[in-house]
Amino acid sequence: MKFKIIFSFLGFLLLLFIAVPIFKMLTAADPAALLETAKDAEVYNAIFLTLRASLWATIAALLCGVPLAYLLARKDFRGKKLVEGIIDLPVIIPHTAAGIALLTVWGRNSWFSKLSGINIIGTEIAISLGMFFVSVPFLVNAVKEGFNLIDERYEKTAVTLGASPWKAFLTISLPMVKKSLISGSIMMWGRGISEFGAVVILAFHPMTAPVLIFERFRNFGLKYALPVTALLILISLMVFIVVRVFEDRKS
Amino acid sequence: MSLKLQNISKNFKQFALKEINLEIKQGEYFVILGPSGAGKTLILEMIAGLLKPDAGAVSGIDRGKIGFIYQDYMLFPHLTVYENIAYGLKIRKRDSREIKALIEKLAARQDIEHLLQRDVLNLSGGEKQRVAIARALAVSPRVFLLDEPTAALDRNARIKTRSMFMDLHKETAATFVHVTHDFEEALALADRIAILIDGGIVQCGRPDDVFNNPAGKETADFLGYRNVFGGKVENGLIDIDGVTVAVPLEKADYAYIAIRTDDIIISKQRIESSARNSFYGTVKNVINKSSMVEVVLEVGGAGSAPPNGIELAVDITRKSKEEMGIEPGMPMWATFKVSSIKIFRH
Numbered sequence: 001m002k003f004k005i006i007f008s009f010l011g012f013l014l015l016l017f018i019a020v021p022i023f024k025m026l027t028a029a030d031p032a033a034l035l036e037t038a039k040d041a042e043v044y045n046a047i048f049l050t051l052r053a054s055l056w057a058t059i060a061a062l063l064c065g066v067p068l069a070y071l072l073a074r075k076d077f078r079g080k081k082l083v084e085g086i087i088d089l090p091v092i093i094p095h096t097a098a099g100i101a102l103l104t105v106w107g108r109n110s111w112f113s114k115l116s117g118i119n120i121i122g123t124e125i126a127i128s129l130g131m132f133f134v135s136v137p138f139l140v141n142a143v144k145e146g147f148n149l150i151d152e153r154y155e156k157t158a159v160t161l162g163a164s165p166w167k168a169f170l171t172i173s174l175p176m177v178k179k180s181l182i183s184g185s186i187m188m189w190g191r192g193i194s195e196f197g198a199v200v201i202l203a204f205h206p207m208t209a210p211v212l213i214f215e216r217f218r219n220f221g222l223k224y225a226l227p228v229t230a231l232l233i234l235i236s237l238m239v240f241i242v243v244r245v246f247e248d249r250k251s
Numbered sequence: 252m253s254l255k256l257q258n259i260s261k262n263f264k265q266f267a268l269k270e271i272n273l274e275i276k277q278g279e280y281f282v283i284l285g286p287s288g289a290g291k292t293l294i295l296e297m298i299a300g301l302l303k304p305d306a307g308a309v310s311g312i313d314r315g316k317i318g319f320i321y322q323d324y325m326l327f328p329h330l331t332v333y334e335n336i337a338y339g340l341k342i343r344k345r346d347s348r349e350i351k352a353l354i355e356k357l358a359a360r361q362d363i364e365h366l367l368q369r370d371v372l373n374l375s376g377g378e379k380q381r382v383a384i385a386r387a388l389a390v391s392p393r394v395f396l397l398d399e400p401t402a403a404l405d406r407n408a409r410i411k412t413r414s415m416f417m418d419l420h421k422e423t424a425a426t427f428v429h430v431t432h433d434f435e436e437a438l439a440l441a442d443r444i445a446i447l448i449d450g451g452i453v454q455c456g457r458p459d460d461v462f463n464n465p466a467g468k469e470t471a472d473f474l475g476y477r478n479v480f481g482g483k484v485e486n487g488l489i490d491i492d493g494v495t496v497a498v499p500l501e502k503a504d505y506a507y508i509a510i511r512t513d514d515i516i517i518s519k520q521r522i523e524s525s526a527r528n529s530f531y532g533t534v535k536n537v538i539n540k541s542s543m544v545e546v547v548l549e550v551g552g553a554g555s556a557p558p559n560g561i562e563l564a565v566d567i568t569r570k571s572k573e574e575m576g577i578e579p580g581m582p583m584w585a586t587f588k589v590s591s592i593k594i595f596r597h
Contacts, residue, residue: 153325156301160319161339161390171338175329 022233029230037227043212047232050208051239053124054192057132058139058185065140066181070173072140073147087141090134098133099201106202126202131192139188146180147173182247186240193236252311253277254394254426259297259307268293269451271307275428275443280420282437283430285447286473291430294447295319295396298428312394318387318425322399324379326371332382333367339390357385376403380412384419395419397429401436413439434474438462446470467595468507477545477564478510494551494561497527497589507595512566514591517546518584519575526588532560534581537572544572548585 037043071077072084090098106112106120106129113119120126150173158168174181196210204211209232217225259271268290275281285291296302300314326335336357340350358364361381366374374382380400387395397416401409413436420427431437437444438458445455446466454466465471471479482491484503489496491508498508516522521529532550543566551560563585567577577583 151323151325153321153323154327156296156299157319157321157325158327158338159301160299160314160317160396161386162315162342163338167342172327176327178329 025226026230026233029226033227034230037231042207043209043228043231046207046209046212046228047235049124049127049206050193050210050232051235053127053208054131054135054189054195056124056128057135057192058189060128060132061136061139061188062181062185065136066143066174069140069143070147070169072144074152087137089137091137095134095195095197096201099130099198102129102133102198102202122203122205124203124206127199127206127208130198130202131195134195134198135188135191138191139184142180142184142187143177146177146184149180150176179247182243186243190236190240193232254298254309254311254428256294256298256309257307259294259304259309261293261297261302261304263293266290267450268304271452273445273452273455275426277426278424280427280429280440280442282441282444283428283447284432284434284437284444284473285430286432289447290450291432291447292398295398295428295430298394299396316391316393318384318390318392318395320383320387320395320397320400322402324383324403326374326379326382326386328370328372330371331367332363332369332371332374335371335382336367336386336389338386343390353389354385357388360388361385377408380404388423392423392425394426394428395423397427399431400429401431401433409433409436416440434462446473448473465509465593465595467597468509471507471509471593471595476509477512478515479507480509480561481505481507491561494530496592498592498594499589500594503596507597509593509595510563510587510591512545512564515563515565515585515587517548517565517567517575517577518586519582521584522586524586526586528589529584529586530560530563531582531584532563534577534579534583535562537577537579540566542569543567544569544577546572546577546583548583550585 068083068087072080072087093101103121104110106126108119108121120129154172154176155165155168158172159165163171194210195208196214199208200211200214207215209228213225213228213232216228254273254275254277256271256273259268261268266288271294273281283291283294293302297304298309298312299317299319300309300312326332327338330338333354336354337350340353345353354367355364358367361384363378363381363385366378366382371379371382400416401412404412416427416429417440427440429440441458443456444458444461445452446461447453448469453470454461461470462474465474465476468479468481480489480491480496482489482505484490484498484500484506487497487499487501489498489500489506489508496508498506500506516526521531530548530550532548534546535549536545536547538545538547546565546567548563548565549560550563565585
């Protein structure tokens with residue numbers, strides 16, 4: 001009994017630490033100011049730009065990350081530990097550093113820019129790149145764990161029933177990791193939305209919501225930063241809840 | 252066309268399959284018998300083409316006509332029973348009406364009509380097995396590959412399943428390759444048996460031949476021989492921890508002997524007979540089995556008293572046990588003929 005009480009208490013402390021600031025912030029924003037902010041085109045644009053750019057990053061990550069997650073879960077190969085290490089790298093390096101690193105490859109003076117004649121710095125693409133870099137580990141690792149939990153013999157059985165490896169992957173493996181795909185995508189998308197460090201270096205303009213929050217806070221103070229922050233959190237929460245509920249309904 | 256495995260070898264991290272050679276005739280019921288971890292499933296996966304051998308080749312199999320059934324049946328959990336059975340047919344792009352008609356037929360055969368729209372997750376073990384067989388049958392396999400198909404069932408269901416596989420074999424006239432660690436199952440089903448120990452085939456033949464003449468000590472152990480001993484042989488006598496037994500071999504630095512539990516006679520008095528091995532001992536345990544009683548006798552050298560002897564297991568009928576009034580602690584004689592002893596060099 002004591003065991004349960006102490007554990008619950010410690011867990012409760014942690015929840016408070018997260019929930020109290022968010023609650024305080026949501027309640028601190030004056031409803032009238034919140035409404036005003038929602039009508040502010042700059043805020044509105046920043047929030048939708050953020051959601052959209054992170055969505056592009058997540059879609060791109062699904063395309064390349066799911067095959068990689070599958071390989072990591074199913075195959076043993078030389079250098080596998082190294083690959084896993086590279087995937088985890090963005091989680092541990094400072095995100096401003098990640099932004100600088102990306103600049104060396106995609107920046108104005110980079111090979112990419114010189115050869116293609118395209119400048120992506122300061123565009124939505126650059127924002128997506130920054131978000132992709134810092135949040136892709138969440139998707140790859142979640143999907144990899146998903147594949148790890150699935151007995152390979154399901155795929156083998158499909159092959160004995162006449163399926164090609166492609167067909168077995170599409171009709172058996174992929175549907176069986178649906179839960180991990182969805183939760184991994186939500187995690188990555190959410191992580192992308194919240195990204196500031198890497199994004200601000202690749203594109204100060206157009207402003208994403210986190211950059212706008214920072215800018216308003218620096219130039220006008222807490223009072224003006226609060227409504228934007230509250231709005232971003234409310235919208236993000238709403239989207240997550242809708243996706244989760246939709247997913248639960250289906251399964 | 253017979254199914255051939257020629258010089259198959261495959262290395263794994265802590266384990267290797269070594270030069271597997273098998274020829275399985277068309278329509279044969281072939282059982283690969285071996286302890287768990289011997290590589291049985293891997294052989295099936297290589298026959299099915301799911302795994303490539305490092306060396307050697309599998310020939311004589313149409314991989315579009317395989318019925319592979321894994322131990323836990325591997326029913327696709329995100330599909331219904333109907334969709335599971337339809338899987339191989341949809342892959343083959345059959346017409347949906349044709350699929351429906353075939354599934355109805357298979358469902359009737361497997362007695363699963365009432366389960367077709369169910370999720371596979373909450374089926375019983377027996378139901379899962381029937382669905383898995385229906386799913387395999389849907390693609391009209393010419394070779395069935397069965398990976399411990401009864402290991403997940405209780406004893407009664409296991410015995411019923413044996414007869415079901417016999418029927419399936421008769422009905423389809425397909426080749427069956429069935430792997431198991433259960434020698435009773437192998438004996439019941441097999442036309443021929445191969446024994447796989449530590450990644451190598453140690454013996455292959457008709458069930459009776461294999462059971463009566465195990466090729467080595469490990470095989471004898473695995474086939475359930477209870478009296479297996481080792482020792483040095485000189486002048487036709489083997490020395491087992493100080494107990495000497497007359498054996499059908501003159502001399503060997505080390506050899507093993509095995510004596511079947513029903514080749515030993517036990518008696519209250521010494522029997523004067525032509526049998527050269529007769530030992531005095533004490534009953535240690537009396538163990539009831541389903542049809543017989545196993546008497547474990549601790550014996551020393553001829554006429555001497557235990558302890559420091561060897562343990563002999565002897566099967567007798569319940570009736571003999573009653574009539575002789577055998578109890579633990581009773582002094583008894585054990586007698587067996589030299590010719591009943593099987594001898595192995597390894």
